[in-house]
Amino acid sequence: MIKWKNRSEFWITGAKLADPESRKIRAGSIHINNGRIEEVVWKKSIETDLEIFDAEGYLVAPGFIDIHTHLRDPGFEDKEIIAxxxxxxxxxxxxxxxxxxxxxxxxxxxxxxxxxxxxxxxxxxxxxxxxxxxxxxxxxxxxxxxxxxxxxxxxxxxxxxxxxxxxxxxxxxxxxxxxxxxxxxxxxxxxxxxxxxxxxxxxxxxxxxxxxxxxxxxxxxxxxxxxxxxxxxxxxxxxxxxxxxxxxxxxxxxxxxxxxxxxxxxxxxxxxxxxxxxxxxxxxxxxxxxxxxxxxxxxxxxxxxxxxxxxxxxxxxxxxxxxxxxxxxxxxxxxxxxxxxxxxxxxxxxxxxxxxxxxxxxxxxxxxxxGIPGGTLETGVQADLVVIDLDAEWIFNGKVNRSKSFNTPLADRSFNGHVQGTFLAGKWKQMV
Ligand SMILES: [Zn+2]
Incomplete structure (x- = not known):
């Protein structure tokens, strides 16, 4: 469980950063200000007076983007709603x-x-x-x-x-x-x-x-x-x-x-x-x-x-x-x-x-x-990020499922790599 109180300016340090553009995963820190990525520094830690989100041991990547989802709303709200x-x-x-x-x-x-x-x-x-x-x-x-x-x-x-x-x-x-x-x-x-x-x-x-x-x-x-x-x-x-x-x-x-x-x-x-x-x-x-x-x-x-x-x-x-x-x-x-x-x-x-x-x-x-925004760690982009514990194992069952439906052949399957939370415009959402 990551403890974090939202604030507008801070650093994420200690993480392994996945940068899709350079195709590299390496130690780095991200300076977030006002919902956007201010700067990425390829160092595990930095000297700063700002608050630090400690992501030691985690992989941090741009938030994922899905271009093909059926949300069923309007009309089939028994299957799924936008929430x-x-x-x-x-x-x-x-x-x-x-x-x-x-x-x-x-x-x-x-x-x-x-x-x-x-x-x-x-x-x-x-x-x-x-x-x-x-x-x-x-x-x-x-x-x-x-x-x-x-x-x-x-x-x-x-x-x-x-x-x-x-x-x-x-x-x-x-x-x-x-x-x-x-x-x-x-x-x-x-x-x-x-x-x-x-x-x-x-x-x-x-x-x-x-x-x-x-x-x-x-x-x-x-x-x-x-x-x-x-x-x-x-x-x-x-x-x-x-x-x-x-x-x-x-x-x-x-x-x-x-x-x-x-x-x-x-x-x-x-x-x-x-x-x-x-x-x-x-x-x-x-x-x-x-x-x-x-x-x-x-x-x-x-x-x-x-x-x-x-x-x-x-x-x-x-x-x-x-x-x-x-x-x-x-x-x-x-x-x-x-x-x-x-x-x-x-x-x-x-x-x-x-x-x-x-x-x-x-x-x-x-x-x-x-042609939609996001998916990179470039300076100035919205700070949409995902924090993943690659070593964590978890089981996908009805209890953890967040969709309104549970039609999956993967029920009760065990997986490696567990999403801990996301930043949406710099705002942390804890997921586990
Ligand atoms: Zn289709």
């Missing part, structure tokens, strides 16, 4: 998150954007950015008034949950969004090919007798959207990339200079379709958990920059929602509170990923991807 979703995010070390538009009503009017931002001002535990819908009520047909949504505060556009099947609509949306400098985030999945599939199409879907969602249903959609990004020159971001074939398409597109970026979720990096043999409804996600070969390709893509960042796709559902036959269970799992510890335990401690690269993929990389 609980942002609390789960803060407990996971996030200081900024961006929420998706598939609420009810969808975020397709400026008033809904403002409603969400107002609610976060009242009850939010993190900064919140709003991703507005591309089409009216996510119908895939009629494009929204992007400039009004932008004016109200939207920072990107997405019909996430649905693929915009009409290529002409997607073309117009990219053209319009491009004029305003707003990226479009695409949920790439051909709905006809995906059909009523329940899991990845392959050996295990055959074995379990489940209808499958083929990898190509994603890849066809990725290929089309890349072609449209090339045609329009507008910024396209591919949500939750899950197949080796998609990685290949994105790699080629980037080589040609097409303005495309991509994200991968913690679960698509760590869980494969063989796990579905447990029939755990919390493993039903969209896109589905894929094969070990896909996971291998995703990890490689993360390291070589084909995939730009990690995003959670935090998708809360109530116990009742999930306590139905596998066929009827809605897809999705929560992920904000476990993302860092899960990937630290599975990828960093196993030697597959450098700690600084995990930090970068959760800070400066997502910030750059959507």
């Amino acid at each position: 609980t979703g942002t609390a789960a995010a803060a407990a996971g070390g996030y200081t900024s998150i961006a929420c998706m538009a598939n609420t009810n009503p969808a975020i397709d009017e400026p008033s809904v954007v403002r409603y969400i931002l107002d609610k976060n001002r009242e009850a939010g535990e993190t900064r919140l950015y709003v991703i507005a819908a591309v089409t009216k009520g996510l119908d895939g047909k009629e494009i929204n008034e992007f400039h009004l949504l932008k004016e109200a505060g939207a920072i990107a556009l997405s019909d996430d949950g649905n693929f915009i099947t009409n290529s002409k609509v997607m073309r117009s949306a990219l053209e319009y969004a491009g004029l305003l400098g707003l990226p479009i985030i695409s949920h790439c999945e051909d709905p006809d090919l995906a059909g009523d599939g329940l899991m990845n199409e392959g050996y295990y879907s055959t074995k379990l007798g489940f209808s499958g969602i083929p990898a190509v249903s994603e890849e066809i959609a990725v290929a089309r959207d890349i072609a449209l990004a090339k045609l329009t020159g507008s910024r396209l971001h591919i949500a939750h990339v899950s197949t080796a074939g998609s990685v290949e398409l994105i790699r080629e597109a980037k080589k040609k200079g097409i303005p495309v970026t991509a994200e991968v979720t913690p679960h698509h990096l760590t869980m494969d379709d063989s796990l579905l043999q447990e029939y755990d409804r919390n493993l039903k996600v969209n896109p589905p958990l894929r094969s070990l070969e896909d996971i291998k390709a995703l990890k490689k893509a993360l390291k070589n920059g084909t995939v730009d960042c990690i995003a959670t796709d935090h998708a809360p559902h109530t116990e009742i929602d999930k306590q139905v036959e596998f066929n009827f269970a809605p897809p999705g799992m929560i992920g904000l509170q476990t993302a860092f510890s899960h990937l630290y335990t599975e990828l960093v401690l196993s030697g597959e990923l450098e700690l600084i690269d995990l930090v970068r993929m959760m800070t400066s990389a997502p910030a750059k991807t959507l």
Whole structure:
């Protein structure tokens, strides 16, 4: 337990600082003044008359940034509300998150954007950015008034949950969004090919007798959207990339200079379709958990920059929602509170990923991807930081869960690396 009384000017000393920009982790101290980073000194301790936040033994990094969260508010407040979703995010070390538009009503009017931002001002535990819908009520047909949504505060556009099947609509949306400098985030999945599939199409879907969602249903959609990004020159971001074939398409597109970026979720990096043999409804996600070969390709893509960042796709559902036959269970799992510890335990401690690269993929990389502030230790930026005890082990159970829902296959799992708290504009929030 860290004891700390908030004050406007102080130093954090004794920590190991993770600096995503220089890709270095080393001893350092941070001078914070009036909610901003005044100075970073690469020394473990400093001489000062100011108060000192002693972070000896901890890792201090820029606060994490999630660009793909479902907060369910308005409309599905039984699953999550802004207060609980942002609390789960803060407990996971996030200081900024961006929420998706598939609420009810969808975020397709400026008033809904403002409603969400107002609610976060009242009850939010993190900064919140709003991703507005591309089409009216996510119908895939009629494009929204992007400039009004932008004016109200939207920072990107997405019909996430649905693929915009009409290529002409997607073309117009990219053209319009491009004029305003707003990226479009695409949920790439051909709905006809995906059909009523329940899991990845392959050996295990055959074995379990489940209808499958083929990898190509994603890849066809990725290929089309890349072609449209090339045609329009507008910024396209591919949500939750899950197949080796998609990685290949994105790699080629980037080589040609097409303005495309991509994200991968913690679960698509760590869980494969063989796990579905447990029939755990919390493993039903969209896109589905894929094969070990896909996971291998995703990890490689993360390291070589084909995939730009990690995003959670935090998708809360109530116990009742999930306590139905596998066929009827809605897809999705929560992920904000476990993302860092899960990937630290599975990828960093196993030697597959450098700690600084995990930090970068959760800070400066997502910030750059959507063009939002934060994610660095630069002088003058908002002092949004996370303090982590890398040696601490903890168990993710219902008692510590801050989300309103607990649909996770990681229940009662033990993790290494525990977020102790965050600074939001220099204000400490104790998490454990
Ligand atoms: Zn999606």
